[in-house]
Amino acid sequence: MKDIKFKGIIAYPITPFDENEKVDIPLYKELLERLIVAGSHAVAPLGSTGVMPYLNDEEKLAITKATVEQVKGRVPILVGVSNLTTERTIYHAKAAEKEGADAVMIIPMSYWKLSDDEIVKHYEAVANEISIPIMAYNNPATAGIDMSPKLLKRLLEIPNVTMIKESTGDVQRMHYLKKELGDDVAFYNGSNPLALSAFAAGATGWCTAAPNLIPELNIALYDAVQKNDLNEAQKLFYKQINLLKFIVEKGLPRAIKAGLNFQGINGGQLRKPLQPLASEEVKQLEEILSSLQ
Amino acid sequence: MKDIKFKGIIAYPITPFDENEKVDIPLYKELLERLIVAGSHAVAPLGSTGVMPYLNDEEKLAITKATVEQVKGRVPILVGVSNLTTERTIYHAKAAEKEGADAVMIIPMSYWKLSDDEIVKHYEAVANEISIPIMAYNNPATAGIDMSPKLLKRLLEIPNVTMIKESTGDVQRMHYLKKELGDDVAFYNGSNPLALSAFAAGATGWCTAAPNLIPELNIALYDAVQKNDLNEAQKLFYKQINLLKFIVEKGLPRAIKAGLNFQGINGGQLRKPLQPLASEEVKQLEEILSSLQ
């Protein structure tokens, strides 16, 4: 089996902005620290939650540096380095490795739908330039392209592509990965409402923004699965499901910011065109969070 | 909580035909007996597996009678009575009750897409004419209409609609049912490849044609869940998943018949336009079944 450093709850920080829509690094570090002390098993900056595609090159590097500085080796770091062009993806992957990331996450961003061959070449080109592992990330809702299980299998033939993150929301994809690839590969769940199904199906970890708001429940669910206690896991899952569904439906950056505010924590500003949740959405979120206390 | 008679493995027999495409009742009884002695917790004639929509009124009544005669009270019986018109649905529901069925299963068959109000009135009209419970069955792939969780909730307000069978293949629907309806309603999984996820989500039973071929594995999976042994359930699920996927992909009547033949059991003929599996599909099935022995 390939070496697995990432497992359990992989927490995704948001990227907060100041009043002028500039990235607020000090606030970012505070929010990141909360994830670490809450017991997250790993952190993943510059994901969808961290609005990576809305940042310029300098901003992405600043977030990467800040993450390494703040984490100080306490948990492994997975950095998002996806880009529309292969050249820029390589650039950011190399930068992440140089700064001290433990692995990079790459989704095949597509404006023009990429062929399977183009996707394989894209991953190969990046893999050739770095030594740390790559998590191939499938999420048609944001990438605009759906990587078939067959294509994911091809990607896993590239030596340092060792992890798959599945966010289609279809648990059958995970069944396929587990059945076809057995113990040779680790797959991660990126669909919050599938948390229970994915762990039941054998997911190694859960990539989630939820620990920004409810880290105890997220970690307890993982622990119950580790203890082979399905009844407890089911109970914990149903306790948090309404929050998991809410943050996905409303968009993670918007929902996490609103939830932090409700908890008395400064979540910073969003970058336009993203706007804060409407007041009735905020109210709905507050009801969900209140019911969990 | 409403009274729950149906739970565990609810086995769906096929309807075998003779060389002239006539329903073969003696063979049907033999195949049904196999399901009972294998330990199925209930049987469900005239489902999709039993090609109910391809039978005329007399044939459906004959299957119902034969089932009651053969079962002799050993397990509960759930009879499919769905029809395009309300009048014929009532006719078959009353006949099933009179013959001794324990419950009826009704899917809102649609040529013209029915509105929510039309569906509610349809179920109400049937419910008013019988005293046994109704399982409302959601399967857009065969019914041509997808009942929203909200509509299912409305149906459950009808006194004898006490069970929901979900076959969309989306485990989120089950999460919603469990979360919204709590312990007041039993939901059943009708999507074979979701067997593990559905039990993890709290499904009361699994409506499946698989016991025609692999009853021990189906029952063992249910037992592992009952014993709160997630690891064992996962292992058993991955053992049978390829068969579960195969029978769904190829169509249950075709696949079950081919599997029975491979096991040396007469599965009878299909009624046209349904045709036997192609020889290479049969070979694929034989490989799957052989690997399970």
Added chain:
Amino acid sequence: MKDIKFKGIIAYPITPFDENEKVDIPLYKELLERLIVAGSHAVAPLGSTGVMPYLNDEEKLAITKATVEQVKGRVPILVGVSNLTTERTIYHAKAAEKEGADAVMIIPMSYWKLSDDEIVKHYEAVANEISIPIMAYNNPATAGIDMSPKLLKRLLEIPNVTMIKESTGDVQRMHYLKKELGDDVAFYNGSNPLALSAFAAGATGWCTAAPNLIPELNIALYDAVQKNDLNEAQKLFYKQINLLKFIVEKGLPRAIKAGLNFQGINGGQLRKPLQPLASEEVKQLEEILSSLQ
């Protein structure tokens, strides 16, 4: 080129029911007569508009007989004979031919999704038993199966399959048929809101329930296309588009009945589970029809 008898406006009558949900043959004849005297180029009983799948065998035969009696050779007759089983499809196709139909329309009704081979065998089996032409009808929304252009091409190799009715609502399908099959085959549009696009793409005819309400506009559109007057066709199309969209969205039998009532004509009753339009839908329809006067 194969002989083409059907062209222009092919009008679909509804099947009216009496207060006891029995087919009302005298009223049916009256409604059919309206379509003929209005100038329809052909009539098509037992289509989706005529709720064919909701009728039993005797009722279908009665409608067929009544149509032939009423038409008295004034326009060609296309009879819907589709059925889930091949045996019943043959039965109705032969009956239609015997009664005097000019052609039959067959959609591959599917509960279990049929393979391409099963569909071809189904059509071949029927074609072998009759001498009149067959219109192969593709409408995934009602049939539950979508016949690919490639499959339609295979069906056209069967000698008396000479017409294609396309109701997917995708004009590209028609482009393919026209480009691939050239002048050897006639294709018909079954999607009301595509009337203009389909004629522009070269459709031979328009299969529609709209002549029950606005025959003059339907025929005028066809005439404008025949005269190569695109500007006039466009003007006529936009005049009727709101009605065309309404009757499709609300379901043809429900919408036509409501529209007839508004025009002071008895449209009879619907058979349950189909229910009349809600009062606000009726109002919306009345506004559309009033604006056309």
Added chain:
Amino acid sequence: MKDIKFKGIIAYPITPFDENEKVDIPLYKELLERLIVAGSHAVAPLGSTGVMPYLNDEEKLAITKATVEQVKGRVPILVGVSNLTTERTIYHAKAAEKEGADAVMIIPMSYWKLSDDEIVKHYEAVANEISIPIMAYNNPATAGIDMSPKLLKRLLEIPNVTMIKESTGDVQRMHYLKKELGDDVAFYNGSNPLALSAFAAGATGWCTAAPNLIPELNIALYDAVQKNDLNEAQKLFYKQINLLKFIVEKGLPRAIKAGLNFQGINGGQLRKPLQPLASEEVKQLEEILSSLQ
């Protein structure tokens, strides 16, 4: 009616790269000149065809400048300025206006799905900063979001949003726009295989990359429609349909480059991850182009 400068064939140039994946401005100017002298009614740099999202800020400005220099006022210029963030969209819109563009085209690029309100605010923010007209562009396949007709109607309330480009491939959207908005707004077709349907539906223009390869046929189709000659338009459409379908299926930048090469014209290189068409795809294209000569 609002003033309409853009009509007819609006030609989209590709952005060619050199061997080092740098934008090749001299070659770009040559390719642009071909579009102008062929008789295109307008040109639209930095569209999907021009791989705008794969370019950095400096490259986009260079293309805009080069276009204005080369066109020298002979035809109106429509510049693509879409960006994930509102701030960058404003930046490029202002730059385009300053350089001399006649209008800008904006698609709501989405990583996180934008709400209707977010999209309106995005367009408003840009509209407030420029004086030239905006073409709102709907293309869910590339934007990741589908703007409903209702939302497009809202956008048109912004004073300088005066044009809609529809690329969903659904002609019904155009019917809606024409019917609802009447002569107050110009809508443009961005779906090549819908060229005939869209003109029949009243489209003011056709936004297309096809003039890079077959300008005469594109322009002749528009001319036939202007002359109200549907038969001729249909004939011309079917002549070019296979090419239109091919370039869309294979991706415009890849297909146009391959077609130019076949015609003996240097189309430059692609930027990775985009790769040239496979040799059998090239052969298929050559057959299509050869049949048109």
